[in-house]
Amino acid sequence: MQSRIIVVGAGPVGLTCAALLAREGIATLVLEATPERGRDLRASTWHPPTLDLVDTLGLAQPLIERGLVSPTWQIRMHPSGERAVFDLALLAGETRHPFRLQCEQQVYCELLEARLARADCTIRRGAEVVALRQGRSAVEVDVRTAAGLETLSAEWLVGADGAKSTVRRTVGLELQGSTYPETTILATTTFPFEQHLEGLSNVNYCWSPEGTFSLLRLPSTWRVSLYPDADESIEAALEPASIQAKLQRIVRTEAPYVVTEMRPYRIHQRIVDTYRAGRVLLAGDSAHLNSPSGGMGMNGGLHDAFNLAEKLARVCRGEDDALLDLYVRQRRPVAAEQILAQAHRNRSRMQERNPAKRRAALDELLATVADPARAREYLLQSSMIVGLRRSQAIA
Numbered sequence: 001m002q003s004r005i006i007v008v009g010a011g012p013v014g015l016t017c018a019a020l021l022a023r024e025g026i027a028t029l030v031l032e033a034t035p036e037r038g039r040d041l042r043a044s045t046w047h048p049p050t051l052d053l054v055d056t057l058g059l060a061q062p063l064i065e066r067g068l069v070s071p072t073w074q075i076r077m078h079p080s081g082e083r084a085v086f087d088l089a090l091l092a093g094e095t096r097h098p099f100r101l102q103c104e105q106q107v108y109c110e111l112l113e114a115r116l117a118r119a120d121c122t123i124r125r126g127a128e129v130v131a132l133r134q135g136r137s138a139v140e141v142d143v144r145t146a147a148g149l150e151t152l153s154a155e156w157l158v159g160a161d162g163a164k165s166t167v168r169r170t171v172g173l174e175l176q177g178s179t180y181p182e183t184t185i186l187a188t189t190t191f192p193f194e195q196h197l198e199g200l201s202n203v204n205y206c207w208s209p210e211g212t213f214s215l216l217r218l219p220s221t222w223r224v225s226l227y228p229d230a231d232e233s234i235e236a237a238l239e240p241a242s243i244q245a246k247l248q249r250i251v252r253t254e255a256p257y258v259v260t261e262m263r264p265y266r267i268h269q270r271i272v273d274t275y276r277a278g279r280v281l282l283a284g285d286s287a288h289l290n291s292p293s294g295g296m297g298m299n300g301g302l303h304d305a306f307n308l309a310e311k312l313a314r315v316c317r318g319e320d321d322a323l324l325d326l327y328v329r330q331r332r333p334v335a336a337e338q339i340l341a342q343a344h345r346n347r348s349r350m351q352e353r354n355p356a357k358r359r360a361a362l363d364e365l366l367a368t369v370a371d372p373a374r375a376r377e378y379l380l381q382s383s384m385i386v387g388l389r390r391s392q393a394i395a
Contacts, residue, residue: 013284014160045295067103177270
């Protein structure tokens with residue numbers, strides 16, 4: 001069957017868009033350049049409104065069963081342990097899922113692929129889009145596979161192929177913004193931090209004398225975000241001895257830490273001018289990149305996917321394609337003014353080195369936590385509920 005929609009990218013955003021379209025009976029083809037599903041370190045934090053959305057696909061409960069429910073998160077002084085703990089139970093009545101969930105995005109992708117295997121959707125891996133052309137009624141893509149080049153067409157194309165998006169580049173859109181100077185090193189370990197640091201949540205953002213780090217717990221491991229020391233090169237910071245030294249500062253152990261995975265990454269604050277170029281729509285990291293502080297990247301991309309798929313389905317059923325301009329008006333301002341701005345504030349706060357400013361920031365957070373009304377408003381914002389509601393209210 002001829003596909004009406006081509007989705008480029010088989011990550012959480014692309015697969016979600018495809019699943020939503022398939023649910024509406026719209027033939028969809030997903031093209032993914034890599035031959036196998038990615039299993040490297042990616043997003044793992046799920047915010048309450050995102051769980052509400054994926055629940056409409058019947059996937060919230062399977063995710064919860066394979067993840068770790070996190071009723072609180074905290075900002076913490078180390079090693080003193082003084083902390084501001086935010087309790088998401090305050091969001092009861094605002095969401096069906098008043099908690100964060102810690103579950104790797106690859107689990108979600110596995111669940112979606114199983115769903116799509118039974119739907120009117122085809123996933124083709126090892127299919128790299130290398131060129132794209134638009135006409136008045138269709139989009140053509142040249143695809144490189146192991147068998148050679150082939151040309152495919154559809155009515156509409158969704159670019160969900162990530163930060164290095166070929167689709168975005170091909171339609172002449174650029175991510176505008178900046179890249180932060182520091183490099184983050186993400187390491188995973190089976191060390192039980194919860195047994196050694198009193199009062200940890202499953203999500204912890206920590207100030208330390210040497211800088212900052214974060215501890216995010218998954219069912220069988222902890223993810224630790226580390227940074228090079230002052231005047232330390234990224235090459236030196238990636239050496240096993242340097243990773244061990246940084247972990248030992250968090251909790252001193254007799255035996256070396258067992259580090260199961262590690263990867264460095266740069267942090268960006270970037271967004272395109274528009275999410276639409278004719279018959280091509282962008283979503284997720286293809287359209288916007290933000291600091292991972294606060295765990296909003298994947299969640300914002302999934303909010304894009306739900307918004308876009310609903311409008312694409314209506315257009316495929318005969319409604320005016322001006323609906324797709326509404327998608328841009330609803331999602332781009334939220335990404336710029338809510339997601340990127342909030343992620344920047346989170347990152348800036350945790351990168352603060354001045355002890356007096358750290359103290360003032362923690363005191364303000366403690367005052368917020370102590371006032372249920374203020375804490376609730378803070379959580380509505382930080383949990384992305386405000387941003388999602390604002391996007392839905394734009395006409």
